Amino acid sequence: MSQTITLGEVPKNSGLFVKAALGALPVPGLSARKSVIPDRVVRLEGFKVDPNHLAAYCKATGLRFNDSLPLTYPFVLSFPLAMQLVVARDFPFVAVGAVHAENVIERTRAISVAEPLDFQTHVENLREHPKGLLVDAITEVNVGRELVWRQVTTFLHQQRTSLSGGPKPEPKPDEVPPPPMRQLRVDQKTITRYASASGDHNPIHTSGLGAKAFGFPKPIAHGMWSAANILSNIEGRVPDKATYAVKFGKPIFLPSTVNVYADQVEGGWDLALKNPKKGFPHLTATIR
8 A cells, every 4th residue: 555645745855865965875774675666655745835936936047037836847746756756765775876867848738836736645556677676756736626747757767777888889989960950058057056956966967076976977957957048048938837848868977068959840949069079969858
């Protein structure tokens, strides 16, 4: 039977990061982690959006501040709920070292700032990947009985699995990317502002030493900052009912300049952030 955890407020990311760090430490006498996701659901009901928090998020991402929530904004509200599940001691892997691989958002209509929101999050679909283990955090947001927003966040924990060690595909040759719609400069100040607005102060984004501790030569931009910022280029043309699917590629090291692409296609948009010299993607996305 599923265990339901009902929260009275959004958990603080700082406390969740501490739990994640402690969860990575071995505990004498504690059995090894099981290969099964605990059957738990986290709920938060009647949440009221703080307009000041929303304004800070919009300023940090370049999105518009108005009476409707940006397409990606509920992500930062619901991320702590997913983390509440992932940092548990009986989760199949430790949260430290897990990376955000993909994200799919489905919005059924525009959501007003004034509407009370009910959140429900659970984790499912543990599976192997050549680079590690994948899981999906599913979040649904309701207004009353109406489902208005749904998200699938895919996390990858890098480790050896039965699929590891196979032949590696040939690396794709570097290619000069096509002329972009525009170029975007991403620096530490920008990402620190987003960290403050989103509450995601993961040291891989905010600290040179913290980034190196996790194998990155420099701090990197948040994937969901990229996913939000690129929408600012077409925000006025995104329909109220939309599906936004994002895949994260190579990280954006700080500081960097990236190429921005937004191509209108039948049924929506194809979006990308690419390295201006070698052409590899930092992010690819579709809106339909």
